Amino acid sequence: MNPLSWNCRGLGNPQSVRALHDLVRCWDLKVVFFMETKSKTKRIEMIKNRIGMANGLIIPCIGRSGGLALLWAREVDLEIKNFSNNHIDATITEPDNNFKWRLTGFYGHPETHRRYESWHLLAFLHNQFQLSWLCLGDFNEILSTEEKSGGTPRPQQQMDGFKKVVDYCGFQDLGYIGSDFTWCNMQEGENRKYLRLDKAFAILEWTEKFGGKKVLHIVDSTSDHCALVILDSTSNRHSQEKRFHFKALWTKNADCKAIIEVSWGIGADLSTPEGIMENLKSCATEPTKWRLEVYGQIRKNIQAKRNALNSLTKQDKGGDMGTEINSLRKEINELLDDEEIYWGQRAKAH
Incomplete structure (x- = not known):
């Protein structure tokens, strides 16, 4: 099972929904957690059906901000334990050996002066019950200066608060494959800033049980955050030869x-x-x-440009490639619009 965590920065536009659908299809995802949906329950229910998920817990946005959702496939044995506007806590039972483990999707408070509330919540969750634990999401904080590029220096006290609760919970950072950072302010030149805000943590028991898991950072044109996919050593992009259907x-x-x-x-x-x-x-x-x-050229071009976007973002250590990256993001979004128009026209034709 390869869980996904993504601060999608809104699912109100067709571009983001198609990007999410592509991620689920590409990696054959069975559990997805996303933050900042900026959407109400009815909208997320529609998206849940579109990406092929049978079940879900949806926390609607408040006004035009926030919103969480944890969606899972029919075959996943998942039980919700508790939730708030900043987290969803669940247990998953593996079908082959009945091993039960804990999955927490977490969204750190975006306002710095309230970040301590997030760390209190993490400590509270740690004390709830003891199970093999994976915790992933956008924590809205970094652990060290190495997780930041550009902008003003991060206050050490601010990072120490995060590090203290990570140690208290017994978390190990699962590391990553891909870009060194997961968020960008999208500005260009000397004002460009990168941070590694999105992470996946696990306790020792979980890493020993699920050895070889890796965290893939996937840069997407529709959000300023990377999507995180938890992969094992045998994970591959999902490819399936389809039966011919005349249209x-x-x-x-x-x-x-x-x-x-x-x-x-x-x-x-x-x-x-x-x-x-x-x-x-x-x-x-x-x-x-x-x-x-x-008709296949649009999809082919989108994938080629997405590959280029991930490659350029990984290379952009000093923020000097901002103009080129932002231009590429715009091109991908325009292609996503073209693809949405094509599928909309085809649906009307039928």
Whole structure:
């Protein structure tokens, strides 16, 4: 199981929803925790269904800020224990050995003068019950100056408060793969600032039970925060060959009609069952190639630019590549808009 944690900075626009859908599909995610949804319950319920999750606990936003959600697939044995506007605490029972462990999605208070409330909450959760524990989310704080690039120096006392509660809970930082930081203020030049605010912690018992887990930082164009995906050593991007389905929309395109007419009856005897089957196969193969050429380029371009975005962000140690990165983010979001328009038109056509 590969949990996701993401401060999505709002799920009110189609771009963010499609980005979330892509993450779930790409990594075959079964449990997702996201923060700052800035959405009400009805909106998150719709998104839950769209990304294929059967169950969920939704904490709606207050005004135009906040909002948490923990969503999980039908096959996951998950039980909610407690929650607030800043956390969701649950237990998960593994299906193969009935091993029960604790998952906490956590959102540190965004206001600095109230950050101590978050640390009190973490300490309180630690004392609730003892289980193998994974805690992940946006803590809105760093542990050391190495987790920051640009901007004014972080007060040591502020970082010490976070470090003290991490030690009190017996947490180990699971580390990461990818960009050194998880948040950017999106400014350019000397004003650009990076912080590693999003983390995954676990106690020793959890790391021993689930050895080899890694935290992947995924930069996305729709949020100023990276998404965090917990991976094991065997995790791969999910790829599945799909069965051919002819789309009625294609018949409205003259090129597709011509391809089908040319494909049918070429090099096969239509008087035999074998020949008919060969023609049907050809009429599936050629339109599929055509579809990928015509409609598949948007998806291909999005993925290529997302790969480039992650690579550039990882290289941008000093913040000098801000203009290029922000421009690439804009290009990806425009492509996401194009893709949303395409799927919307296709839905209307059907």
